[in-house]
Amino acid sequence: MNKHLVAPSLLAADFSKLPEEISMINESEADWLHLDVMDGRFVPNITFGMFIIDAINSICTKPLDVHLMIEDPGRYVEDFRKAGADIITVHYEACPHLHRTLQQIKDTGAKAGVAINPHTSVQLLEDVLEDLDLVCLMSVNPGFGGQKFIYRTIPKVQQLKEMCAVRNLAPHIEIDGGVGLQNAEKLLQAGANVLVAGSSVFKAEEPPKAIRQLKDIGGEVMRFA
Numbered sequence: 001m002n003k004h005l006v007a008p009s010l011l012a013a014d015f016s017k018l019p020e021e022i023s024m025i026n027e028s029e030a031d032w033l034h035l036d037v038m039d040g041r042f043v044p045n046i047t048f049g050m051f052i053i054d055a056i057n058s059i060c061t062k063p064l065d066v067h068l069m070i071e072d073p074g075r076y077v078e079d080f081r082k083a084g085a086d087i088i089t090v091h092y093e094a095c096p097h098l099h100r101t102l103q104q105i106k107d108t109g110a111k112a113g114v115a116i117n118p119h120t121s122v123q124l125l126e127d128v129l130e131d132l133d134l135v136c137l138m139s140v141n142p143g144f145g146g147q148k149f150i151y152r153t154i155p156k157v158q159q160l161k162e163m164c165a166v167r168n169l170a171p172h173i174e175i176d177g178g179v180g181l182q183n184a185e186k187l188l189q190a191g192a193n194v195l196v197a198g199s200s201v202f203k204a205e206e207p208p209k210a211i212r213q214l215k216d217i218g219g220e221v222m223r224f225a
């Protein structure tokens with residue numbers, strides 16, 4: 001059974017109530033917790049780093065999916081692993097020596113992911129595809145939560161899925177940005193299997209229900225995908 005995964009993005013949470021937000025995630029049907037690290041250079045915004053992730057790790061029971069939107073991420077992969085990252089995703093656009101950075105991530109024992117911006121073609125991943133546990137397709141320009149979903153991402157999911165099928169590879173295909181009930185089914189049908197959802201979960205009236213609704217989408221379709 002190929003049930004898809006839901007990874008709420010903490011960026012949209014109420015940080016003045018962080019322990020409560022994490023307990024909600026722990027008790028919900030969320031599969032992973034998505035953590036957005038931003039450095040004010042690769043992206044315009046600044047969020048949090050390894051110290052906060054270490055604290056989150058001490059109270060979160062779900063795997064931590066750490067999305068590094070930072071320059072020169074190789075410098076910090078060991079620190080993020082020590083802080084509790086289970087999956088470490090770096091940006092294609094921030095890594096001139098991507099193959100080496102991926103090996104560094106794997107050497108720490110974490111799963112290795114690559115994220116690509118909306119303007120970056122999936123074809124550029126061809127030569128590292130077999131080294132990847134996860135590909136994150138950005139469906140907004142990274143840096144902020146609550147942005148509008150870029151629909152061009154859907155054919156990119158299909159292209160990536162085909163590239164993987166031809167090579168007999170099955171990395172996670174994660175979509176990040178503007179994901180919610182309005183587009184999740186289309187994304188899953190196109191071949192995505194991890195939905196990152198910030199605003200559509202944490203700004204919902206009942207976040208656990210929003211997570212459950214995302215989990216419940218397209219069950220039967222996915223099982224035969």
Ligand code: DX5
Pocket residue numbers: 009010011012034036067140141142143144145146147176177178179196197198199200
């Ligand atoms: C954007 C981040 C996303 C963001 C998604 O740069 O990588 O993970 O938190 O938030 P929503 O779901 O609100 O677009």
Ligand code: ZN
Pocket residue numbers: 009034035036067176196
């Ligand atoms: Zn993210």
